[in-house]
Amino acid sequence: MTVHQVGIIMNGVTGRMGTNQHLIRSIIAIREQGGVTLPNEDVIMPDPILIGRNENKLQKLAEQHGLTKWSTDLDTCLEDSHYQIYFDSQTTDRRAESIKKAISAGKHIYCEKPTATDLEGSLELAHLARQAGVKNGVVQDKLFLPGLLKLKRVIDSGFFGEILSVRMEFGYWVFEGDWQPGQRPSWNYRKEDSGGMIVDMFAHWRYVLDNLFGNVKSVSCLGTTHIPERVDEEGNTYTCTADDAAYATFELENGIVVQCNSSWAVRVNREDLLTIQVDGTNGSAVAGLRDCKTQHRINTPKPTWNPDIENPFNFKEQWEEVPANQVFDNAFKVQWEDFLKHVVNDDPFPWDLLEGAKGTQLSDLGMQSWRERRWIDVPELNMVGGKHDGSHRKVTT
Template sequence: MRRRVVRIAMNGVTGRMGYRQHLVRSILAIREQGGLELGGGEVLWPEPVLVGRREHALRALAERHGLDPAAVSCDLDAVLADAGVDVYFDAQLTSAREAALRKAVAAGKHVYTEKPTATGLEGALELARLARVAGVRHGVVQDKLFLPGLRKLRRLVEGGFFGRILSVRGEFGYWVFEGDWQPAQRPSWNYRAEDGGGIVMDMFPHWEYLLRELFGPVRTVQAVTATHLPRRRDEEGKPYEATAEDAVYGIFRLAGGIVAQINSSWAVRVNRDELVEFQVDGTEGSAVAGLRSCRVQHRSATPRPVWNPDLPVTESFRGQWQEVPDNLGEGEVFDNGFKAQWELFLRHVALDEPYTWDLLAGARGVQLAELGLASAAEGRRLDVPELVL
């Protein structure tokens, strides 16, 4: 097949998410499968250019994965000035992202980025405007839409399984160690507001696109935040004060009257089948979906529990639910969610195929996070206006 090369400047690949999900499990995985088939005997071949602040770490990654050692740089401006670079990808700290994306758009590069796209709504909207004026392709990572459990949940919604949907309840989180007797599983900047940390800005952008795509846009938000663990230790074992929230408890009213409640916490011990689960209840049936699995209970098979606190429970409530099958075509598999979206974005760049998860979608996530923080600070429910450019 003819090979069409697309050079992608990848900024932030020394971080956990940038390295594992975007470099290894997406871009390198596309290369391992022989490229991305475009049709007509042509494949798109991604060539990553590794960008960051630590040259030795970037060179180590390039050597580990057999990449061109010359395609490594700590000079973002020089990389963006290279006419041979087609796409700029950003997985940096949130506080550094907006300025880098502005530079990339100004340089005429297509941009693909992690969330949140900026630290505030004004900056996020301006990025979307600039990209539109520049005429570049732009996309924002919204990976959870492509996960098996939520794809099965979407299938149920679109098939009318639930009847009239009444409510959505989500539980996300796990215990992130404080860094004293066990190392923390998340970087310390996540807990410093001055560095763009906090679980609201991290997770509310996810909840915005999931709720919008599956059930309808958010119309109001009411949130309570907490910093349950105010003192932690950083990567060097030094104690620091956590200035950002590590938990948020949100109630969202959606278009059509659906009520969604989602708890997000880095200070909760897991008693679920998966680290995130959503229960959807409707007049005709209910479902519980995680990242990979989805279980249902139809109206016709709903048991008749009777409240009696004086007797032990004799039935297994979990055992009364039915697993939703994969129902994939022959030879089809559930691919990595990050890789699946990367492939759609690259087809958007190469073939101008339709693509909806753009910088305006990213701005909606920033808007919901900003309003969630304002709701918690003011102690009241806030409206969520629909964004337009």
């Protein structure tokens, strides 16, 4: 048995997502389980160094989790050949420049999305990585959520017959910060800091739709800023310059119609913060983050419209839960393990920087649709030095 020590430069992990999902629940969890075991019984052991701008935060975070290596000097770390992978979960406006440095240093790239602030920037990263011959991947965590994995199982079974439509409801009330602190950082609500619902979430919706239902053909989007002022982490009132809600319709290449509401200004009256309802000729399903339930054609009730009597149906009881039938690990951790196996063992990893650029493309086109108040077609991606093959890549359970 060989233990492959893989040095990872982790930049931006002092933020909420970077700390909880990528450091604690992914890299630390992989180390605590004894690494990632390959088919030949070799083991991949991640060896992280934490990078950021705040020495106190870095030192405290490292000490809390038994790590000894941290630095505020990214350039020096990039010169160290021990570190094969550069990971980035900084704010979007800082990400592209750091990734360029890492590519130039010959590091394999794994990063959060959006990969850049616009499509041109995202395509440039994909092109540079291809030119340099470095392996690269983008976090597409929602594909590995238990609820979506169960939904994928239902799709693959042929349960739906012909899928007709998809309805996605996402979001919750983010407090304004005056009488209760907000649950999200203030930069999310400032356009000048690369905040905004469309920029943030359309990158997710692109890979969810492409991988589960079909390639996105066109988009119609209306964004809005429902809450005009919020209070930041220092107690200062600021003007919200970014959209905090988006109401979109997507048309897929196979004719499926997707309605998608995303809002940080909605109070939840559904079973999860994200619900995806799929309706087909032979049945329907509703998936959340962890659960999925179905209703087959043969079990569909026959309601009639009659507002003059009490509703005789309990609609929520007419659905059947999809069983887990397996143990689901943390979605971020699962994809980290896949990327580590891609780097060390050359296992397939289809979610590369070009796939990430497709998310940025949809965000850009959503913003254009909002500005111009019209439907926008989603063209096949092209980039200097290569052309996207347009293949419909799917996640497997």
